[in-house]
Amino acid sequence: MAREKIYSVCGMCTVGCPIAVDVEDGRVVSVFGNPHAAGLKGALCARGAAGPALLYDDERPQTPLIRAGARGEGKWRAVSWNEAFDYVAGKLADIRAKHGPESLLLSDRGGPFVDLERAFLRGFGSPNYCNHDAACARNVQHAAQSVTGGGRTDLVYDLKNARHVVLQSRNILEAINVKEVNDLMDARDAGCKITVVDIRANVPGAKADNFFLLRPGTDYAFNLTVINVILAENLHDRQYVKEWFADLDALRAFVEPYTPEFAAKETGVSAEALRQFVRQFAKAAPRVVWHPGWMTARYEGSFYVSRTAYLINALMGAIGAKGGLPLACKPGDVGRKGLKSLQELFPKPTARRADGVGWAEGRTHFDAGPGLVNLAFEAIGSDDPYPIRAYIAHRHDPLMSFPDQAAVKKLWEKLELLVAVTFSWSDTAWNADVVLPLSTYLERESIIAGKGGLKPQFFMRRRAVAPRFNTKADWEIYAGLAKRLGMELLAVDRVEQLWERQLEGTGVSIADFDAKGFVELADKPTYKPLSFKTASGKIEVISPRLEKDGLPSLPPYVSPRRPPEDAFRLAFGRCGLHTQGHTVNNPLLFELMPENVLWINKTRAKALGIGNMDMVEVAPAAGGGTPGRLRAFVTEFIHPECVFTVHGFGHTLPVESRARGRGVSDNELMPGGFPRWDKAGGAVAMQENFVRVRRVEA
Ligand SMILES: Nc1nc2c(c(=O)[nH]1)N[C@H]1C(S)=C(S)[C@@H](COP(=O)(O)OP(=O)(O)OC[C@H]3O[C@@H](n4cnc5c(=O)[nH]c(N)nc54)[C@H](O)[C@@H]3O)O[C@H]1N2
């Protein structure tokens, strides 16, 4: 029997944990956490362990497909790769000739490997690269930039060395990054306190020293009050603040009215409990982390919740501190060279971005890198500032991840070419003109990726087994298109050609990845000295970038709208067993969790005659959308003003025999929700929707 152990990278979510894959006679028998990866402890989450079930599932696109009926009708013509490449490249060339290279939009899932598709887009001549983040963490990214000048991943959450961690809208034990979970649990064993601020008792709530059940949407009032108490009681790090704050007085004056008594009325948290908590928290400074959140595409004001979280960290002296949020090192910070960018093989496109990010009025403060894909979709619909006629959704499922499918499909009607590059079926793939099936992560290699942190590193995804079907790796897909579009530099035959180019000048060779699957660029953690890339070189309470776009740095708190008396605000989040919408049909994970349930407050349920596990119908309070049916989970541990469900269910595709018809899609309960977004943070605001719930016969 031929046995092999292959070091690679998990692809069941975008965290990308290092894995060790056991292969016997060309078959994957198990996947574990890479034992060499510090902090992982050889573990993976349930989704990571279910990777082989994805590989050996037949319910995924198995060969390139070209649409034979209307969009979304499900009629396909199976074609060879040659035909698929000729078709897509031919269409792209026509569209470029008619509308210019900027008429191509490409969006992806973000993450460590995006340099490849970005290089393709740039080689084609288009500036219109977007990632999914307008439905995820853009508010955090922009909040970090407005306070510190750097992005959210330029700071590390040093959970392992922390003494108090606040999880505000951060479900760290269910919305999993394995190393973070291990680090936090180690810290807790060593006495670290955990405070959870949430609208329901999530799993972290069960491990918390303090748990605050907030009225949904009042986090900003909570944070302003925390700042008020810190400053009123002189609990801040005075030395740090003197050195690193550009304008503390502005903050002091602004928070004055936000007393604990004010917060009590808004948030439901008692004034005394809040005061006690702030004192306890400040005692642990600077080894504290006030988590600025991750999935924050929730409210029209979520940006300011995140922004004040960063300001609280700064007041504690935690930004830059061990056990707080130290600065992430890049290769250059530890005397090494970074990977050579593939994008830079091609000249920068000259056209301005279609989403207006970086140049249009009100959008100059946004980070141009991955733009805002929701605004790019609006540009497709309006032809403003110019026509977009081709769109490649590269491992991205916008129809499942933005509110109101019908609204998004309508915007896409003008597209002459819609291509989905994906390893599983998705609503977006089903509605595409061409499906280019990607090999699963166990059947493909990726370009080399770099990761910043206290110990920056390079890591490599290797192919564990040959593809089971007629699918390809992403580098093979873009090489196939590049060949036909005259982009020689990407038209490679072997992945090593790309790897060698990436490693040029770094002093690292391909063989160096053999031992562990990754190469660390430093021997020990480096805590970099503080510096900020803001205009003042300091922490900025007043952000010139925001003000220039006519946006307040700190707007007065506005109480969130209350739902009509018989309705609820719709809240959502993660569970430990699934990734977004794309694992529901995984045979193993489906068995463990086939559908979502609706969390509903006990008192409210009683008034509606709803008992635990009763079947209920949930429908948009304003009408429209697609009402759905699911079981009620009746509990006192959710705020009465909202109901909650896990995102990603309610699949309708006939090609997913398990997931189809199980549970409810939260996105379809948000009719008219697509154009609602946070003007300061850039993300869509998906928790601004109200629903009604009634009991129905099972
Ligand atoms: N209503 C509501 N909407 C939400 C959310 C919510 O909680 N509620 N969550 C939001 C958040 S936080 C996010 S990040 C977005 C997510 O939305 P998306 O960014 O669209 O992410 P996925 O659902 O992970 O879809 C990625 C698609 O790419 C395919 N794929 C191809 N290759 C790979 C691979 O190597 N790895 C992975 N993981 N996928 C691959 C998957 O099969 C899937 O179809 O949705 C957002 N939308």
Ligand SMILES: Nc1nc2c(c(=O)[nH]1)N[C@H]1C(S)=C(S)[C@@H](COP(=O)(O)OP(=O)(O)OC[C@H]3O[C@@H](n4cnc5c(=O)[nH]c(N)nc54)[C@H](O)[C@@H]3O)O[C@H]1N2
């Ligand atoms: N298992 C698993 N892990 C994942 C993912 C996955 O799909 N599955 N997805 C990954 C991705 S893409 C992301 S973005 C992250 C998401 O990571 P998180 O953002 O941490 O995860 P969520 O569960 O979406 O939401 C966090 C918490 O916010 C709470 N919440 C909702 N509304 C409010 C509010 O108004 N105020 C407060 N204070 N809390 C509120 C929810 O109840 C939930 O407990 O997880 C990542 N990890």
Ligand code: SF4
């Ligand atoms: S958190 Fe889980 S699914 Fe995500 S990369 Fe790590 S093991 Fe894989």
Ligand SMILES: [Mo]
């Ligand atoms: Mo996300």
